[in-house]
Amino acid sequence: MTDDRPGNRISAWRPPVPGIAEVFHARFTEHAYPVHTHDTWSLMLLDDGSVDFTVDRRRHGAAGAGPVILLPPGVPHDGRTAHPSGFRKRVLYLATTVLPERLTGAAVDGPVHGDGVLRHGIHRLHRALAHRGDEFEAESGLALVRDRLLHHLRAPGAGAPGREAGRVAAALRELLDSRISTGVSLDEAAGILRVHPTHLIRCFRQSYGLPPHGYLTGRRVDRARRLLLAGQRPAEVATAVGFYDQSHLNRHFTRHLGITPGRYAAGPGRGRPG
Incomplete structure (x- = not known):
């Protein structure tokens, strides 16, 4: 869909992936958001152009294809095009079950991240969310993105695979082999095997050289x-x-x-x- 101004294009949908409230893609040539808040985290990829925004009355800017911007829930912010050519962005609105609200302060202090690994992970997550049937891949991608964000916010995430990696990976492989036709969600697999979802992915990748969804x-x-x-x-x-x-x-x-x-x-x- 499009908005009323020439050159602005918007698409949005709610994917069937726990923790993601909305996916929002937009191309703005002329737009200014008023000061507002969300009850979710806003995780934004800037794909091109430049944007100027304020978070908790602190001014920030980002430009080019690369920056990742993370805005916490409940904190006032705005945003506007910073160049006549506008900007293009992709946003994931994440529930507080993905990132806890106690990390708000760290996010306000540093909302812009120039992390290529994080950007690539978010890009892959958007790609999985664009297709029905790839929910298991999207859940895995979200778990890895969450872990990378926790690293930036200096919060403990899932630990590195230890000696138990082979045992955990073998158990997950057996579960996947038994669910080829019916499938299994990442949270369900983690619950059955009693392992943190991100740790589960890392153990499997370390042991078999590919992620569980692959x-x-x-x-x-x-x-x-x-x-x-x-x-x-x-x-x-x-x-x-x-x-x-x-x-x-x-x-x-x-x-x-x-x-x-x-x-x-x-x-x-x-x-x-x-």
């Missing part, structure tokens, strides 16, 4: 290959192996194998999967 997607694609070669239609295969719909299957299948499910099943190598 492993689960790979297993689903592998199972889809066999069903396609057995003659099942892509739409049937998608739901059978746990993808949200055929479009979800097509996207991940093509990313893994460089070919669509329909072409894969109809090709000359049918019956001889690699």
Whole structure:
């Protein structure tokens, strides 16, 4: 959707991911926010342009593709374009279950972060949130972003994997193998295994070299290959192996194998999967 001023473009939605109240993407060529507050954290990626803003009556600025801006709940702030070309941003509104309100003071003291690792993690999280069916990937991405933000706010996060990493990773892999078709949320897996979600991801990555959602997607694609070669239609295969719909299957299948499910099943190598 767009607002009433030429050149301004806005899209917003509420994803089915616990802890994220809203996703907001905007391109502003002419806009000034009045002073206001939110009951959530505002985590913003500046994708281009420049912005000028005030947090708790302290003036800040950010420009270019790179800065991450974190605004705490309940603290008055404003914002405006700082150049005639405007700016483009992506914002996640995070519940206080993700970041506690006690970290407000640290966030007010330093709202702008030039952290490439954090930016990349938020970018990947936005990418996962743009597609139905990638909620497990989004939950994992949110856990890692949260841990990085806690680092910047100097709050304790999940510890580094220790000697138990292999045991934890093996238990999660067994759980994922048993839930290929039905799936499992990160919080549910953490509850079953009694491990902090971020620690769970780190243990799995350390042991197997990929994140849990990447492993689960790979297993689903592998199972889809066999069903396609057995003659099942892509739409049937998608739901059978746990993808949200055929479009979800097509996207991940093509990313893994460089070919669509329909072409894969109809090709000359049918019956001889690699």
